[in-house]
Amino acid sequence: MSAPYDVPGATHVYSGKVRDLYEVESGNLLMVASDRISAYDHALDPPIPDKGEILTRMSLWWFDQLADVAPNHVVSTDVPDVVAGRAIEVERLxxxxxxxxxxxxxxxxxxxxxxxxxxxxxxxxxxxxxxxxxxxxxxxxxxxxxxxxxxxxxxxxxxxxxxxxxxxxxxxxxxxxxxxxxxxxxxxxxxxxxxxxxxxxxxxxxxxxxxxxxxxxxxxxxxxxxxxxxxxxxxxxxxxxxxxxxxxxxxxxxxxxxxxxxxxxxxxxxxxxxxxxxxxxxxxxxxxx
Missing domain, CATH: 3.30.470.20 (ATP-grasp fold, B domain)
Incomplete structure (x- = not known):
């Protein structure tokens, strides 16, 4: 499967319905939220503009709200410019x-x-x-x-x-x-x-x-x-x-x-x-x- 984004210093390893995963030099993973949308187990066209960034921002907000309930996988939001706003570096689990x-x-x-x-x-x-x-x-x-x-x-x-x-x-x-x-x-x-x-x-x-x-x-x-x-x-x-x-x-x-x-x-x-x-x-x- 080809990489949806050409991310410097990262190797594409997986694509799901919405998210793409890359290995990065730190040994962690880069998780990128695309604008793809799926329903009834089908990927739909066209994508929804800005959806990946909205989902990423919202998840980060929730991770902060629930930090006392459980730890989360976020390592860093400092990511390459090509996926800025829609990607986070996460730990391997x-x-x-x-x-x-x-x-x-x-x-x-x-x-x-x-x-x-x-x-x-x-x-x-x-x-x-x-x-x-x-x-x-x-x-x-x-x-x-x-x-x-x-x-x-x-x-x-x-x-x-x-x-x-x-x-x-x-x-x-x-x-x-x-x-x-x-x-x-x-x-x-x-x-x-x-x-x-x-x-x-x-x-x-x-x-x-x-x-x-x-x-x-x-x-x-x-x-x-x-x-x-x-x-x-x-x-x-x-x-x-x-x-x-x-x-x-x-x-x-x-x-x-x-x-x-x-x-x-x-x-x-x-x-x-x-x-x-x-x-x-x-x-x-x-x-x-």
Whole structure:
């Protein structure tokens, strides 16, 4: 796979849906957030302008907010000019091969599972919940971590424990729920509901859990305007749900169940998506982008 950026003194080693990794002379990794956007396990065209920089800035802000909850992988923000603003130097970690997800509200794939069985990731939920309902308490709803282009599948806590061991499974669950609880409380004060979030966790050689990749961004979480939250229907959002909704609307002409790739995003969808990411960043951090 060719390197998306020609970074002096760095060797490209991996590209994911959004981020590219490079080895640097220090032995650390350079993590670069692109403007790519994905939905339903497809990379979409065109990219969303400035998205990578927004995600990077927001993650750095969150790492600072949650510094007392867990260490993070950031080594330096002093990076080559070609990726300035969208890249950070990070420590090498053994990444946990589980998607660690916390949900405080019922929506998305969790809602589909609930409607079918009343159960989400092995957890039985109360009757009578609807789209957007706040759960009695946040729940840990892990999934598999599929390769690029694959599809993550929900798994139960028991399956996580079987995969990584009971002790590590408990630590992953507890950290995920703590990060979500703290993040949700901070965001709510700013007027944003964090309905759910997915976090990436790595291990240092001594077993320390470290927050990695991105943290509490519109790509890894569902952000809803708090003053518009109303259970019973899909919520307005600051995140890429806007893109998902267009893809599954008659306007796109795309059959999600078919073999054809998604269509190119129209200019107005790109512009409105960028505006939502900028608004989320500015609302949350109080900083101008």
């Amino acid at each position: 053994e990444m946990v091969q589980v998607e660690c997800i916390a949900r405080g509200y019922l929506t998305g794939s969790g809602l589909l599972d609930y409607r079918a069985t009343g159960v989400v990731s092995g957890i039985t939920l109360p009757e009578g919940l609807t789209d957007g309902s706040k759960l009695p308490e946040p729940i840990f709803t892990p999934s598999t971590k599929a390769a690029y282009g694959g599809h993550d599948e929900p798994i139960s806590y028991a399956q996580v424990a079987e995969q990584v061991g009971e002790e590590l499974a408990a630590r992953l669950r507890d950290l995920t729920l703590e990060v979500y609880a703290r993040g949700e409380a901070i965001a709510r004060e700013k007027g944003i509901v964090v309905a759910d979030t997915k976090i990436e966790i790595g291990l240092r050689p001594d077993g320390t859990l470290v927050l990695a990749d991105e943290l509490l961004t519109p790509d890894s979480s569902r952000f809803w305007p708090a003053d518009q939250w109303e259970p019973g229907h899909a919520q307005p959002s600051y995140d890429k749900q806007f893109v998902r909704d267009w893809l599954t609307s008659p306007a796109s002409g795309w059959d999600r169940a078919g073999d054809a790739p998604p269509p190119r995003l129209p200019d107005d969808i790109v512009e409105k998506t960028r505006a939502r990411y900028v608004e989320a960043y500015e609302t949350l951090t109080g900083q101008r982008f």
